[in-house]
Amino acid sequence: MVKTPSDKWKNNILKYKKQCQTILEVSNNIRYAGVINNYGRTLTGVIKPNLKPLLKSEDVKHEFFITSTLLSLRKNNTSFGKLDHILLKHSKVNVLILQKSDVTFYISINSKEKSLEKIISSIKKTI
Template sequence: MSAKIYDYTKICESVLLIDPKIRFAGVINERGRLVAGGMRENVEPLESEKDDEMIFMELALRVKMRKEFDKQLGLVNFAMASRERALAISVLINDDILYVVSEPDSDYGILPKKILEIVHS
């Protein structure tokens, strides 16, 4: 069975259009490397480029660890972390991860649903 082919650049661009509070939309591969997308233009990053690398690698590891429970609990639809300075949402796309970072006051009830609609369209 072959995996569906996604246009990661188009997905990231579409996610950024959902809400101006979205700071970052990127696709991270299973090794924790950014393969598409990135920071919204004219937005100051919260962390350094080196910190980004560490965040992406940690995210990839976390996603792999979550897969250990897919048989018992079912597939993960999305994961979300609410922090003081950011809201982070991750969605699995094949073996890669769509990682979205938004302002902390974003609507976390609606934002993941809109992201999933884009991924699954």
């Protein structure tokens, strides 16, 4: 049986959702794991159960648009070499941004987490 483009799309979204759930299991300090496309649209996302989101819906859209714009502007800049990850440190959370193929993984981690490098390494292995 030949898979239609719709079937392939659904399979990819399901794969991304499973990866996000696996990312949440890496550490209790991971609040959110999501996947966005090149235009900043959410493909899937999972927030840790029983947590109140820090951002409102409109703020999330803006955040993801800014992230996708930043990555698209840097895409053609090879002077620094291949992008490994981006870590944005805020007072409440750290935001980890990873790219794989044509999607971006957006992960928020409590700022109290001390072993960020270990978590980043574990997350990279899951995607």
